Amino acid sequence: MSDQKRYPDNLPPEVTFRQLPARQAHDSGAVIYPEIDLPRYGEAEDFHLRMLWRIVRKxxxxxxxxxxxITTLVTIDVFRTKPLYEATTTIEIGRDNGARINSNGLFIQEEDYLNVTMNTSEVILKSLPLLEDVVVQLRLDQNPAFLASQKKSVWESLHEIAGKIQRDDASAPPAVFTATAMKSKIEGNRSPEEVERLAPYVGMLEESLRVRPILDTRAMTLTFKHTDPVIAAGVANAIAQRFVETSFDxxxxxxxxxxxxxxxxTRELKSKIERSEQALxxxxKTNNIYSTDGKATLVAEKLSRLHDLATRAETDRILKESLYEQVRQGRVAQIPEAFADTKTVELxxxxxxxxxxxxxxxxxxxPKYPKMAEINQQMAAIRDQIAAGRVQLEEKLKADYERVVRDENALKAALEEAKAGAAQENQRAIQYSLLKQDVDTAKSLxxxxLQKTNQAYLEVAQQxxxxxxxxxxxxxxxxxxxxxxxxxxxxxLLSLSGGIGLAWLLERFDDSIRSVDDVNRYTQLPALAVIPVIGANKSLLNGRRRKDNTPELLALGSGDKASAIMQRARLMEFDGRSPxxxxxxxxRTALLLSAAGNPPKTILVTSVRMEEGKTTTATNTAIALAQLGASVLLIDCDMRNxxxxxxxxxxxxxxxxxxxxRNVEIDELTQDLPGENLRMISSGxxxxxxxxxLSSERMKRLLAQLxxxxxxxxxxxxxxxxxxxxxxxxTMVNGVILVVHGGRNSRQAxxxxxxxxxxxxxxxxxxVLNNVDLRREGHDDYYYYSYQYSYSADAKRTKT
Known part of the structure; x- marks a missing residue:
């Protein structure tokens, strides 16, 4: 048959394979399979308690x-968790007198709302500043037992479990490592670094603290849990006490x-009076102020004289600067005669x-007249003298200008100094008056x-x-x-449920043939036999290690692979009383009864894949038929392996x-096997x-002859x-036995x-469902019956 032929993956339950027809097209040799309505593989089966119980047993x-x-892990984890102790403090939040509001001479009392008061108190109890105060007050940041691990080591938990099992009283009470809480002074505002350092301890308090108001009362409970009972009680009391103090403050x-x-x-005013008097x-004393009369006239006269001199110096400087600029720019002729050089004017x-x-x-x-040259020379000499005179005049005017500037600056500096002196004299008088006024004002305040301070202290004492x-x-x-x-x-319970769920899921995803029900449901063929798992060499000698063991059987106890294969294939010969x-x-019985009155002569044993036990089934079937006295021939038609x-x-x-x-006689190929009525033809x-x-006519004639x-x-x-x-x-035999390895082949295969x-x-x-674990696959009753029947009969024979 061609490898390209396609077969349906599954068949409906009403189709029987032994009666499935096949027809051949007239114009080709291809086999055409009948059209059938195939259900989808994996349709949901009815789930009931019996099936679930079978899955659980399997x-x-x-x-x-x-x-x-899972239970062991949960037990270890539970015993690793340290026991938690709970301490509870009860506090009362009474009615507050509230504030009194003055309205037109009448004092009105503010109303106290219970819900608002209780909710506000709960928020204050859980506030971070209050918890930070408790950490500092009890020095919890220095107590190693406060932030101790909530889990024990695995070894400690195992030791405790062993103590519980052995009922060791010494291991019953939990280990508590208590460090006595010591109170510390609470400081004011904390730095961000300090708040960050206390954050883990505050988080521990906030996580383990529970505040709950008591219904229809003005009381509330404050509960704290910790692995150390002393710390639990100390923290609960400290939080309550700190809440009382904070609320009163x-x-x-x-x-x-x-x-x-x-x-x-008041203290600042007193200090200010003392400072003001001392400053006055x-x-x-420093400024020698006795009287200011007569001093103002001398200062004013000096200031007037310096101002006149400075004005004159400024005018002279402007004149000198103008002359110097005209000379420097070459406009000497425009200089007034009073300031010009007489020699230069003559030239x-x-x-x-x-x-x-x-x-x-x-x-x-x-122009070429001889006297013209003489006159030109005289004119050139005069021009040089004029230029030299201009330079001298410029230097003279520059020196005069610089001198006038220096005189002006000196007079202005003296004028400014005189002005400062006059202002200082006036400022001293003014400052003296201000200091005197400060002293008088400070004494009055x-x-x-002092009277207001005494009244405030009296109000605090009344609260x-x-x-x-x-x-x-x-x-x-x-x-x-x-x-x-x-x-x-x-x-x-959860682990059992999970295990059952996983088992059910694995069963749902398992599409292999494992039981007789699977055979009947998915193939519509009878299960001729269920062959249990054949154990190792020693198990094959079950019930036969006595005097009736043959030397050949005892020689197979070496345990090598070849011996194991031989023992399984000849199980009917070596261990006839095993399941x-x-x-x-x-x-054998199912084969003999497969056709009424006419047992099959030619039987083909095959399987879906290799290593499914078809050879073992064929040899043991041949031996079982021979044990009935019938003549049996075993032919190895596997000419590949x-x-x-x-x-x-x-x-x-x-x-x-x-x-x-070749043309040989069949008798030359037939070999006698141990036991009666059994012969064999090897594959050659x-x-x-x-x-x-195998498809030749010679093969058909051979089977007919045999x-x-x-x-x-x-x-x-x-x-x-x-x-x-x-x-x-x-196509040449009376029927086929299909050997299926239990749990290996898929239903489609x-x-x-x-x-x-x-x-x-x-x-x-x-x-034939081969190599099946009878206890695992839901065949417990069959296994028990076969086992008990076989060995009960053996026991009776031994006793007889």
């Missing part, structure tokens, strides 16, 4: 293991603030006369503030606290949590492949084309999923194998 060790592990805050401010102001005396006049003479001579005699502690917390004797028994019981042997006898010859320790030099390839040498040999000689012929063939050899052989056989017209006797 996977009981998984459920017990999960429950044991808040109540008298307005009075104390006023009295403190008045007291502080020091000022009078200018002479230069003008020579210029006039030179012009006349140039007009009369021409001091007298008034009373409206909060009191009704019942302080006492050191608890018994812990309040954890409830270990309840937690362990819940863990056990597996009884299962093979049940298979033969193993029957290994089971019986024979050779495969000559075998089935030899007969199909492995040929290159097993499928072609059917006349033997009562039963058992054929061991290759698996269906690998090659088509089994499908070819299934088994269904495809059955459909593959039925499609070619093969008759399927049924399915």
């Amino acid at each position: 996977r009981r060790w998984l459920i017990i293991g999960i429950a044991s592990i 808040k109540k008298i805050e307005k009075f104390t603030s006023a009295s403190e401010w008045l007291d502080r102001s 005396a020091d000022y009078t 200018q006049r002479k230069l003008g006369e020579l210029a006039t003479t030179a012009a006349e001579l140039s007009v009369t005699y021409g 001091y007298t008034e503030f 009373q606290s409206n909060i009191r502690i009704i019942s302080p917390a006492r050191v608890p004797k018994e812990p309040v949590s954890p409830n270990r028994q309840r937690t362990i019981l819940i863990g056990l 597996a042997s009884e299962a093979y006898r049940a298979l 033969p193993s029957v010859h290994d089971v019986f320790g024979t050779s495969r030099t000559l075998g089935l492949s030899t007969y199909l390839v 040498p492995i040929p290159p084309n097993p499928a072609e040999l 059917s006349e000689r033997y009562d039963h012929i058992v054929l061991d063939s290759p698996p269906l999923a690998s090659v088509t050899d089994a499908v070819i052989l299934s 088994v269904q495809r194998a059955c459909h593959e056989l039925s499609a070619v017209g093969a008759r399927i006797f049924g399915i």
